Amino acid sequence: MQAPIPLYAGAQIALLTRHGKQRVIAPALEDALGCRVRHVDGYDTDLLGTFTREIPRIGTQVEAARKKARIAMELAGLPFGLGSEGAFVPDPFLGMAPWNVEVVVFIDSLRNLEIAGIAQGRGSFRHLLTNEWLALEAFAREVGFPGQQLVVRPHDQHDRRIRKGIRTWPELEAARDWATAAAENGLAFVETDGRAHANPTRMAHIGLAAADLAARIASLCPACGTPGYWQVKRVAGLPCAGCGAPTRETRAWVYGCLKCDQREMRPLSGPAHADPGRCDACNP
Template identity: 50%
Template sequence: MPHPYHRLTVGFLTQHGKETVVAAALEAELGCTVARVQGFDTDQLGTFTRDVDRAGTQWEAARTKALTAIELSGLPIGLGSEGSFDRHPLLGFVSHNRELIMLVDRDRDIEIVGIADGPSPHVHGVARTGEELDGIAERAGFPTHWLVVRPNALDDPRFWKGVRDRDELRLAFDWARELSDDGAVAVESDLRAHANPRRMERIAEAARDLAQRAAVLCPVCGCPGFGRVETVRGLPCAVCWLPTAMARAHVHGCPRCEHREVHDIPGRTTADPQYCDACNP
């Protein structure tokens, strides 16, 4: 039997070139067609240049975009994508990028989410000379990865974004230096998807995660998106057999009906005593 989304058109609200990588993943896995939806400036929901703060969470922003795609296109299924950059939870000195793509199915009243995250360089620095400017640009992967230039510091509200070649970089640098109080120019990575190939790769990973999740149908009601919804902890210690905080199973569930299944993690029967609060307090 074909997938429920086979030959359906899915609306995707985006203005930064994400539709190519998202369509490649979903169309190959589900047999649907991903159509770009226009008519709404997604920068109204937040920008990486910080001139517009994101209202709400990353999930809420992606949901808003998906619902707007449905409203503008009249299609029953919409996609919304939202990225975030923060400090890596373990490697505090490394920037961490998380990409989330949400599919909203209006007819089934469900949401299916794909996520990809990991380290992702977000280069920024202050330059007063051409040599310092070149050093920051090289670290950022310029010109493959575009730049944003500001006078003074990274919190200055004036900026020149989308700097994509050496001539434009020199013009932006001179512009910012003229406006700067002391000749300092702040330079950072342009984090918009079409300006940042590293981020676009992560968006493609999130799209594949979404496609694989949506491809699995609930064994009871046939709804797309059957997959992991919870982790069960309490894997017994190999020495004392008391439960630990280690995961022992995953609960898979349907986004529409009540059906749930518990799946033990293959090859995981006991936990090393180093993870046991009794053996290693």
């Protein structure tokens, strides 16, 4: 393992979460930076938006994570803060599967720096409208219940009556009975719980985003030593293995500093040529 950079060795970094995210964020940052992540929970982060839609998120995903980091710093009285925010979007391939994007933002108020780590992948965000136990049981097993917790509402997804954090089979059956009895249409709307502590897939992606953030912070500018020396521009043009023409595939990344004008092009370490199937000349 690479030795922690001295810049944040021994520093306390405040992390605001009420959903157990410190379990995966703290190890990634502490091992890489030699810092100590200080868990802060004196603010209800649901006030900034909920996955169950009672409170809509205001602003972008990064803005929400930034706000959490600022609140953590204020509550802890520290110059360094962390905030995490997730989102579910259609997958970037066919647009049909749920796709989870996680962002972890680090703020260093002493150096006026903001650095964000990101991870994304297939997510667990599905729903079912039913009154049949066998259908509900099959759905629950398919999404990974009880490790993946569930949310139940009467009638449909817009009903404000709700039971969250369902994590046992008796709880699920009782919630189904409650919802179908309360619903005008006799149906229960069941969905995966999107909160981090209730959604193992999200928690795994948060850990990966924290590791990505740690790598970015530990990457120092060769000119001025500022953390966050990272990719700022993709360079296309990887030559085709068939005809040698430049393709749209990435051949290099430009790395840049957050403070000074230092820029550097780094070729990819992967294959030296692109698959002809990705070539516009071979496949006009």
